Amino acid sequence: MKKEAKVIVIGGSWGGIKASQAILKQLPASYSIPIVMVLHRLRHFDGNLQIVFEKRVALQVTEVEEKEQLKPGYVYVAPSNYHVLLEKDQTFSLDVSELENYSRPAIDVTFTSAADAFGSNTVAILLSGASKDGSAGLKYIAERGGTVIVQDPQEAEVDTMPLAAIALVPGCQIMNSERIQAFLLSLHDH
Amino acid sequence: MxxxxxxxxxxxxxxxxxxxxxxxxxxxxxxxxxxxxxxxxxxxxxxxxxxxxxxxxxxxxxxxxxxxxxxxxTVNVTEMFRDPTFFLALRENVMPILSTYPFIKIWDAGCSTGEELFSLAIILKEEGLLERTKIYATDINQKVLKQAKEGIFPLANMAAYTTAYYAAGGKTEFSSYYTSSYGSAKFDASLVKNVVFYPHNLATDSSFNEFHLILCRNVLIYFNRTLQERVFGLFDESLVSLGYLALGKKETLAMSQINGHYTCVDKSNRIYRKTT
Missing domain, CATH: 1.10.155 (Chemotaxis Receptor Methyltransferase Cher; domain 1)
Structure with missing residues (x-):
């Protein structure tokens, strides 16, 4: 079966906001693949990540609303204090169940459900972070033939998250943010 | 493979x-x-x-x-005064309207282990409405209903709940509502003396009474659109005209068929009011 990127899921923690901004800022407003982003933040920090991103990227940035349909040209940000899951019908489900890896939203939850919904058509990128969240989800995606990318630990502001992923997922591709950006552009249908 | x-x-x-x-x-x-x-x-x-x-x-x-x-x-993770701004809005904007009724009926749908129920009861008490309010607390699961009735929560959570209580406009010492022993906080049973606990399944059971306020927060997120539509219909049937419906912070009536009968009176806290 030919791989065709249908969703891009991005996870990060400490340093992840900065890294994801660097990656997303060159993508055109017409970018053809929906992007879902799970970034850890303080649990009761209600401040809107949407605003942080809006000014810096051409794509529409929005906080996930439950049962919303995935659309191209959008970056969907996980809301504070909810897990974000993807359904096969390309909608979002939210979940307030137990923390995973001390986190809600947890990257593993979103990554796993993305692979269940999109199989090998999933592209996952794990960025800088001071947590091990995301590794298990990345492995899950790799086992289903998806594309898995880890930010170069040398570039990452905190390398715990990338190093944990590299150790757990031997087949992952290691790239710096410039290469990740170029890769994402290469997936875009012009 | x-x-x-x-x-x-x-x-x-x-x-x-x-x-x-x-x-x-x-x-x-x-x-x-x-x-x-x-x-x-x-x-x-x-x-x-x-x-x-x-x-x-x-x-x-x-x-x-x-x-x-x-x-x-079924997910039973909950907390007291979750989203304090919601409880503050309930206290400041909804309670004054409810207070105009001689007798108030509230449905806490999907009350789980009772944290939200006790938060609600505390606000009603502080606004002087608890004595003339009857709350129907329902859940699909009998076991959690039993826990909700007991009102015993881990003492370790009280620091966070105290902060949330004050953010929700709390008027007294939060610790005056519970007694602590062996790592647990047991909430004052008089808070729930007008509460009826019973099992109700939103997926299959029908409307059973008429209410001035229905709370159903972070329950609908686990349902698909078809089931959500059923539940919205159930709530619509169960609300008096001008009654309030409170959903979770990320839940919305916007896509539902009953949306036309409602005004969103507080968008960020997802409080809706029935207009017809």
């Missing part, structure tokens, strides 16, 4: 959902699947079960095991 195993797992879950409905009467067919898969995988892991087949054997031979499964499959 993992993808084939996943497909088999998903098929087995569908069969399991049908069989649970047939044997126990609980209908999970309208539950959002991504979350169901995650809950079941988690349950299999916690119980050291290798497959859905093994799970089936246990579920259908042992109703006690099924009760336990039911509790784990």
């Amino acid at each position: 993992k993808l084939e195993a996943d497909a088999l797992f998903e098929q087995a879950v569908e069969t399991l959902i049908q069989d649970i409905h047939a044997q126990y009467g609980y209908d999970f067919s309208g539950y959002a699947r991504a979350s169901v898969y995650r809950r079941i995988r988690r349950f299999l892991g916690n119980k050291n079960l290798a497959s859905i087949e093994e799970l089936r054997k246990n579920l259908f031979q042992d109703s006690y095991f099924f009760e336990n499964f039911l509790q784990e499959i």
Whole structure:
């Protein structure tokens, strides 16, 4: 079966906001693949990540609303204090169940459900972070033939998250943010 | 191949959902699947079960095991004064309107272990309305209803709840509402003396009374659009004209068929008012 990127899921923690901004800022407003982003933040920090991103990227940035349909040209940000899951019908489900890896939203939850919904058509990128969240989800995606990318630990502001992923997922591709950006552009249908 | 195993797992879950409905009467067919898969995988892991087949054997031979499964499959993670701005809005904008009724009826739908119920009761008490309010607290799960009735929560959570209570406009010492012992906080039973606890399944049961306020927060996120529509219809039937409906912070009436009968009176806290 030919791989065709249908969703891009991005996870990060400490340093992840900065890294994801660097990656997303060159993508055109017409970018053809929906992007879902799970970034850890303080649990009761209600401040809107949407605003942080809006000014810096051409794509529409929005906080996930439950049962919303995935659309191209959008970056969907996980809301504070909810897990974000993807359904096969390309909608979002939210979940307030137990923390995973001390986190809600947890990257593993979103990554796993993305692979269940999109199989090998999933592209996952794990960025800088001071947590091990995301590794298990990345492995899950790799086992289903998806594309898995880890930010170069040398570039990452905190390398715990990338190093944990590299150790757990031997087949992952290691790239710096410039290469990740170029890769994402290469997936875009012009 | 993992993808084939996943497909088999998903098929087995569908069969399991049908069989649970047939044997126990609980209908999970309208539950959002991504979350169901995650809950079941988690349950299999916690119980050291290798497959859905093994799970089936246990579920259908042992109703006690099924009760336990039911509790784990439906999410029962909750907290007191979750989203304090919501409770503040309830106190400042909704309670004054409710106070114009001689007798107030509230439905806490999906009350789980009672944290939200006790938060609500505390606000009603501080606004002088508790004595003339009757609350119907319902949940699909009898076990959590029993816990909700007891009002015993981990003492370790009280620091966070105290902060949230004040952010929700709390008027007294939060600790005056509970007594602590052995790592638990037992809330004053008089807070729930006008509460009726009983099992109600939003997926299959009907409307049973008329209310001035319905709270159903972070329950609908686990349902698909079809089941959500059913539940919205149920709420619409159960609300008096000008009654209030409070949803979770990320839940919305916007896509539903009853949306036209409602005004969103507080967008960020998702409080709706029935207009017709």
